[in-house]
Amino acid sequence: MAMIELTPGYSVSPQIALEDVQAAADAGITLVICNRPDAEVPPELSHRAMEEAARAAGMAFVYIPVTNESLTLEQVTQQAELLAKADGPVLAYCRSGTRCSIVWAMGKAGEMPVDEILATTAKAGYQLEGIRPTLETLAAQKG
16 A cells, blocks of 8 residues: 655555555554545445445544546535544545545645645645646635
């Protein structure tokens, strides 16, 4: 499993396997967020299977399935609120970690400068320059 730290307390990852769940708990993760819709994975990696494994390992689990076409501000807000209230490190996963990074970036718009958001994701290997206009719009709306 490749946990990529975006910020202290928030890491993203490509799809995790059931055997990765305990390793995440051992690494101190307290909350797992699945941003990958079940339609993209085989049944053994469905959010229900992953939730059962996460809870068995002592972690909380939340399913917020997103696609680039269907991402909503409600999903962004929900994930941002979960991060703000988390009582420990959070791991979010999707196919590659990109969607998890986008959701985080959009949630941070207005709290952090857009250049800093994009530098943070770029440092982690996620080039999100293409969503700069969205981040700037969100920042202006929050500001």
